[in-house]
Amino acid sequence: MDQPNLDPFEPEYFLKMAPAYRDKLVYFPTIDSTNLEARKRLRGPHGPREMVLVTDRQTAGRGRLNRTWEAPFASGLLCTLALPLAPLSLDRAYLYTASVALSLLESAWREGGVELQLKWPNDLLRDGRKCCGILAEIEHGLGPNRDESWLALGFGLNTGLTEADFAAAGLTGRAANVFPPGLTVDREAFLAATLATLENFRVQLAEDPETVRRAWSEKLVTLGKPVEVRNMGGTLQLEGVAVGVDPNGGLQVRTAEGKLETVQAGDVSVRLAGGGYA
Structure with missing residues (x-):
């Protein structure tokens, strides 16, 4: 069986590929949460600035709907961008999250020839199994005039x-690595390529x-499929077919009665009818 590469992230190797980030990269072997650290630094005495925070392990990582997630050291590309x-x-x-x-x-695709799927709003799937999640948080009242908003x-x-x-996380059949077995992820190269495209x-x-x-809407595999919309407690709120996204990123769902409902990402979880993830 192929053993995953669990070597620590190498900042200097990354910076050889992305030298423009030398003054922006902040690396931690272990930290509670890169998002929390980014938000603290944005409010710090030196004022907000663009940053790329990377760690090999988070002890208090969070996802959307405040779900917690912890993984073994160097088993993921864990990063927060302050913009x-x-x-x-x-x-x-x-649209920043979509980007x-x-x-x-x-x-x-470029680094491994792997075509991922995008589930609304911004979960990345490989063969229907989640391999990446994105969490966006906003800090307001920043800058010299306290009128700037920044994203983590x-x-x-x-x-x-x-x-x-x-299996230990209860995610058998629901989660996967970004590349299939047999392909090794060069995390530094993957991050450099991602930032260049961004x-x-x-x-x-x-x-x-x-x-x-x-471009984001065209990549959403959720569209055209029957979906169930559930609140944070798991209670079914809405059923229908996902038919589009509105200008503010909300998912438009057509119910069996023909009514068009708009769902906002921060409020609910969307699954395929019957329990599928996409």
Whole structure:
């Protein structure tokens, strides 16, 4: 059986491929949460600045809907990007998250020839099993005039977990590594490629954000499928067919009665009708 690569992240190796990030990269062998650290630093005495925080292990990692997640040392690419919200408005902030998701999809293809799927709003799947989640949090009232908003965009990409790890977390058949067995993930190269693609998306966000929304929408495997919408407690709220996304990133669901309902990402979990994940 292939053994996953669990070597620590090497900052200098990464910086050889991405020298523009020398003053932005912050590496921790272990930390509670890169998102928490990014938010603390954004509010720190030196003011907000762009950062890339990377760790090999989180002890208090969180996902969407405040779900917790902890994995073995160096078994994932765990990263948070600190970026200014401008030039986007708050209701379009989801496009930064969408841009990160699209950048990760591109890296999986370029680095390993693996085509991932994108589940609304921003879970990455390989063969229907989740391999990456993205969590966006916003800090307001920053900058010299206390009028700036900044994002902490965190993602956790599974790269070196075993089936035993997934079983221990109760995720057998539901989670996977980004690459299939036999392919090794060069985490430093994967991150460098992702950041390079993200810079291109940031240009698009400044010039024509609608192009990013369309690109994200076209990648969503959720669309066209029957879905169940459940609240944080697991109670069924809505059933129907996912038919599109609105300008603010909400999922549009057509019910059996023909009514069009819009679902916001922060409120619910969306699954395929019958229990599937996508």
